[in-house]
Amino acid sequence: MRRNQVALWAALLALVVAGGCAEAVKVGTTIASGTGYLSGSQKSAIDTVAEKTEKAARPISESEEYYIGRAVAARILGRYRLYDNAAATTYVNNIGKAVALASERPRTFGGYHFAILDTSEANAFACPGGIILVTRGMLEKAQNEDEVAAILAHEVGHISNKDGLASISQARWTEVVTAAGVGAAKSFAGADIGGVVSLFEGAIDDVFKTLVVNGYSRSAETQADAAAVRYTRKVGYNSAGLAEVLNRLSSTSGGIMSTHPGTAERLQQLKAEAEKPAAAETPAQKARLTRFKAVKL
Amino acid sequence: MGMGNRRHRQARVLLGWLISLLALGLLPALAWAETIKVVKDKDTIRNAAQFFAPPVTEVKKGDELQKLQVQGDWFKVDFSGKQGWIHKSAVTAPSVKFSTFLGMGKAREASAEEVALAGKGFTPEVESGYRQKHPEMNYAAVEMVESFVVPDETFVAFLQEGGLRP
Numbered sequence: 468m469r470r471n472q473v474a475l476w477a478a479l480l481a482l483v484v485a486g487g488c489a490e491a492v493k494v495g496t497t498i499a500s501g502t503g504y505l506s507g508s509q510k511s512a513i514d515t516v517a518e519k520t521e522k523a524a525r526p527i528s529e530s531e532e533y534y535i536g537r538a539v540a541a542r543i544l545g546r547y548r549l550y551d552n553a554a555a556t557t558y559v560n561n562i563g564k565a566v567a568l569a570s571e572r573p574r575t576f577g578g579y580h581f582a583i584l585d586t587s588e589a590n591a592f593a594c595p596g597g598i599i600l601v602t603r604g605m606l607e608k609a610q611n612e613d614e615v616a617a618i619l620a621h622e623v624g625h626i627s628n629k630d631g632l633a634s635i636s637q638a639r640w641t642e643v644v645t646a647a648g649v650g651a652a653k654s655f656a657g658a659d660i661g662g663v664v665s666l667f668e669g670a671i672d673d674v675f676k677t678l679v680v681n682g683y684s685r686s687a688e689t690q691a692d693a694a695a696v697r698y699t700r701k702v703g704y705n706s707a708g709l710a711e712v713l714n715r716l717s718s719t720s721g722g723i724m725s726t727h728p729g730t731a732e733r734l735q736q737l738k739a740e741a742e743k744p745a746a747a748e749t750p751a752q753k754a755r756l757t758r759f760k761a762v763k764l
Numbered sequence: 765m766g767m768g769n770r771r772h773r774q775a776r777v778l779l780g781w782l783i784s785l786l787a788l789g790l791l792p793a794l795a796w797a798e799t800i801k802v803v804k805d806k807d808t809i810r811n812a813a814q815f816f817a818p819p820v821t822e823v824k825k826g827d828e829l830q831k832l833q834v835q836g837d838w839f840k841v842d843f844s845g846k847q848g849w850i851h852k853s854a855v856t857a858p859s860v861k862f863s864t865f866l867g868m869g870k871a872r873e874a875s876a877e878e879v880a881l882a883g884k885g886f887t888p889e890v891e892s893g894y895r896q897k898h899p900e901m902n903y904a905a906v907e908m909v910e911s912f913v914v915p916d917e918t919f920v921a922f923l924q925e926g927g928l929r930p
Contacts, residue, residue, distance in 0.1 A: 531886040538894060540909065541901035549905050560914045561922040568815050568930035573837075574804070574853035582909040598909055612926070643885040664893035667886055671894075703928045751927025758925070 527632055527640070529576040529596075535632065536577070536596030538671045539678065543584075543592055543600055546679075550583035550603050558762045559583060559619065562612065563599060566620040569701040570694065572627040579626075581619065583764075589716060590723045591618055592678050593625040595632050603764050605723065608715050612755040616699050617708035624694030630687045634677035635670045642666055685729050692733055703751075710737040800839065800855040802827045809848035813838035815930055816920055820848035829855065 527535075550556070563581035567573060579597040584590075589604040599622045609615045625631060643666045677683060683691075692709060700706040716723065717730040748756075806824045810817040813835045823829070823843055829850065833840035838849045895903060923930065 527885075534886045534888070534891050537903070537906050538891065538901065540906045541903045544902035544905035544909075545900050549908060556912060557914050557918070560912065561919055564914070564919060565923060565928055565930050572853075573815070574851065577910065580909050580912065582912070598906070600909075646885070660889055660893050663885060663890050664897060667890050667894050668897070670886075702930055703926075749927065751925075755926045 527629075527635070532629070532632060533576040533596040534667075535635075535670055535674060536594040536598050538667070539592075539631070539674050540594040540598040540600065542671060542675050543594070543679065547584040547586050547600070547602070550585040552583065552764075555583055555606075555762050555764060556581070558758070559601060559606070559615065562616050563619040563623070565702050566616055566695075566698040566704075567597075567623045569698040570620075570623050570627045575626070579623070589719060591622050593622040593631060594678070595626065595629065595674060597626055599623070599626070606764055608719075609712055609759075610715075611708070612759040613699065613704040613708035614712040615759070616702065616704045617695050617706075617712055620695035620698040621691045621709060623698060624691035625683065625687070627694060628687065628690055630683050630691065631674045631678060633687075634683075635673045639666060639669050639673065643670070682727055685732075688727060688729070688733060689736055692737055696737065705752075710734055713737070798831050800829050800831050800841070802829065802850075802854060803856050804854045807850060807854040809841060809843055809846065809850050811848050813840075813849040815851070816916075816923075817849070821846045823850070823854075 559581045563579060567579040575597040577596050577598075579599065581599045581601065583606065584600050584602045586602050587604040587607075588602055589608055591599070591601040591605050593599050599619060601618060601622070605618060606615060609618060643663065646662050646666060682688075695709045696706045699708060713730055713734055717734070802823045802825055804825065806822060808819045809821050809823060809829075811820050812818075821843060827843060829839075829841040829843050831839050831841055832847070835849075837852045839852055839855065840847065841850050841855075895901065922928075
C-alpha cells in the first residue's frame with residue numbers, strides 16, 4: 468500500500484474512532500499532516516467531513532427538548548397560577564391526548580400534559596416537548612368540545628412541528644454544541660457547566676419570547692391550523708371547530724390576539740379546508756355536548 | 765500540469781476511501797437492523813397497529829425486540845415468542861454493535877440516537893444549575909402538571925362515549 472494511502476487510512480480511522488468529533492479529528496489530521504503523511508488538501512477535506520458530520524449529528528435531541536419545555540413551562544407558571552380543578556383538567560387531558568395521538572408525533576420524551584391557567588385572558592402555550600397550558604379565558608371562548616379539541620390540536624401542531632424550538636437562535640445552538648464538545652473533553656463538570664447554563668438560559672429566553680411576547684411566524688400559525696384540522700378530523704371531531712373559535716376570538720383583543728395576527732387570512736385558509744358541520748346531531752355529538760356543559764370553569 | 769493530475773488522483777483516492785468508509789459504517793447497521801430496544805419506561809405490544817388495540821404483552825425499558833415488519837409508524841415485533849405491534853416512538857432506532865465494527869474493546873451497543881447524543885448539551889445537571897440560578901421559576905407547578913395522570917380506562921371510556929377514534 469502506498470504511503471499516502473496508509474496516512475489516509477490512519478486519519479479516516481481517527482475520524483471513526485473519534486465518533487465524528489471534529490476537534491479530535493483535527494488533532495489527528497494535524498499530526499498526519501505535520502509528519503508529511505497527509506497533504507494540506509487531504510487534511511482540509513477530512514476536517515470538513517468531520518465538521519459536517521458533527522453538525523449533522525447534533526439537532527436538538529428529544530431529551531434536550533424536554534428540559535427546554537420544562538423550563539419554559541416553569542417560567543410561564545411563574546406568571547400564571549394553575550387552575551385547581553381536577554374535573555376540568557381531566558377533561559382537557561382527555562381531549563388533548565386524543566388529538567395528540569392523531570398527530571405526527573403521538574409520543575414525546577416526557578409525554579403530553581395539559582393544564583389550565585387561572586386567568587380570564589384568552590391564551591394557550593405549547594411548551595416544547597409536550598406541556599400545553601391553556602387559559603380558563605381561552606376555554607370559555609369555546610362553545611363545545613370540538614372547539615376545545617381544535618384549540619388543543621393547534622397547540623399540539625406547534626409541538627409536532629417544533630415551532631418553539633425553531634425560535635432558538637442558530638448561533639446560540641452552535642455555541643451549545645461547541646461548549647458541550649469542549650466540556651465533554653473536560654468531563655463536562657464544574658466550571659464548564661456554568662457556560663452551558665447561561666446558554667440554556669438564553670435558549671429559554673428565545674422560546675419564551677416567541678410563545679408569550681412575539682408569537683410564531685404566520686407560516687407556523689397556518690401550518691398549526693392545518694395540523695389542527697387534520698388531527699381533529701382524524702379523531703372524529705368536527706374540524707370546522709377551529710374556524711368557529713378563531714372567528715369568536717378575532718373580536719377580542721389582548722391575550723392571544725396580540726401574538727396571533729392575521730386571523731382573517733387564517734380563517735380564509737381554514738374555510739377551504741374544513742368541512743361543514745353535520746346537519747343532524749349524532750348520539751356521540753350529543754354526549755360530547757352534555758359532558759362539555761358539565762365542566763364548570 | 766503534472767501537479768494538477770496528482771491533485772486529481774489524490775482527490776479520487778480520497779473519494780474512494782470515503783466511499784469505503786461509508787460502506788463500512790453502514791454494513792454493521794444493516795447486519796443488526798432486526799434488534800430494537802424499548803426506550804419508554806414501559807409500553808405495550810398490541811395485536812394491531814393502533815393505540816388502544818388489545819394488548820398482547822407488556823414491555824419495559826431496555827427490553828430487546830426483534831423487528832419483523834414496518835407499517836407506517838408501527839413496528840411488528842417479536843418479544844420472547846410473543847408477536848404484536850409497537851409504536852416507533854417507544855423503541856430505539858436499530859442498534860449498531862461497536863465491538864463488531866472496530867473489532868476491539870468491550871462489547872457495547874449504542875443506538876443511533878445515543879451516538880447523536882454523544883456531545884450532550886442540555887442535561888439534568890444543566891437544569892439544576894438553571895434552577896439554582898432562578899429560584900423564581902415555578903418548577904413545583906411543572907411537576908404537578910407532569911404528574912397529573914388520567915387512567916387509561918377513563919381515557920378509553922371518554923373516547924368511546926364521544927364516538928372518537930385516535
